[in-house]
Amino acid sequence: MRAVFLIPFAVIGLVSAHFQVEYPVWRADSLAENTTYSQWDYPCAGVPYSAGNKTEWPIEGASVALDLHHPWTYLYINLGLGENTTNFNISLTPQLLNVTGSGNFCITDLPVPGTIADGQAATIQVVTNGESGSALYNVSRAPWRPVWNDIDISASV
Ligand SMILES: [Cu+2]
Numbered sequence: 001m002r003a004v005f006l007i008p009f010a011v012i013g014l015v016s017a018h019f020q021v022e023y024p025v026w027r028a029d030s031l032a033e034n035t036t037y038s039q040w041d042y043p044c045a046g047v048p049y050s051a052g053n054k055t056e057w058p059i060e061g062a063s064v065a066l067d068l069h070h071p072w073t074y075l076y077i078n079l080g081l082g083e084n085t086t087n088f089n090i091s092l093t094p095q096l097l098n099v100t101g102s103g104n105f106c107i108t109d110l111p112v113p114g115t116i117a118d119g120q121a122a123t124i125q126v127v128t129n130g131e132s133g134s135a136l137y138n139v140s141r142a143p144w145r146p147v148w149n150d151i152d153i154s155a156s157v
Contacts, residue, residue: 019073021126022104023065024055024140039136043125047139049084057124057142062092062110066126073099074129077110081122088125119143 018031018039030037030045037046064077075097078088092110099105116122124140 017069018136019069019126019128019138020067021064021124021138021140022067023063023106024057024124024142025053026138026140027123028052030138039138040134042135042137043086043088044123044139045137049123049141054141054143057122059112059114059116061108062112063106063108064110064124064126065104065106068099068102068105068128070128070130071100071102072130073097075099075105076127077107078125078127079112079122080125081116081120083121085123088123092124 020026020029020031026047027044027049028035028037028047028051030039030047039045066075068075075093077092079090079092080086080088081090090113092112093107094111097107120143122142124142126138126140128136130136
C-alpha cells in the first residue's frame, strides 16, 4: 500500500468542511446545500443507492483519491459487495490511517480480495474521524473490472 500527498490547498478558508471523494467518483455530492445529505449519517451520508455516479474500478491497482478539508484525519476505507449494500464488512485499510494535513490525498494499491469477479456490484465507503470522535461517511458505487486501468491519479485530482 502506498500513500501519496499532492499539492495541499493554499486557501483553506474557501473550502467547505468535511471531505470529498474524487475517485472513484462519489455516489453524489454529499456537501451540496440543496439536499438532505449529511456526512454524519451512517453508512452512506444519506445518499440513495440509485443516485448519480457509478465508476468502473480496477481490482488490481485499486486507488482512492480524496479531498480532505480538516487539518488532520483518521481515515479508513471499507468495501460492501452487492447492490444497495449497507454491510461494509471488508476493510481495505487494515491499519487505521492517520493523515496529517488537508488537501488532496491519494492511496493506491489497496488490498482487494482476489475472489471478486468481473462486474461485481460493490460500494466503497470512506470513513473519517476528527477530533470530536464522530465519524463522517461518503460512498462511491464501483462495479469491478479485473484489468488494470492505467489511471494517473495525480493528474485526475
Ligand atoms: Cu468537517
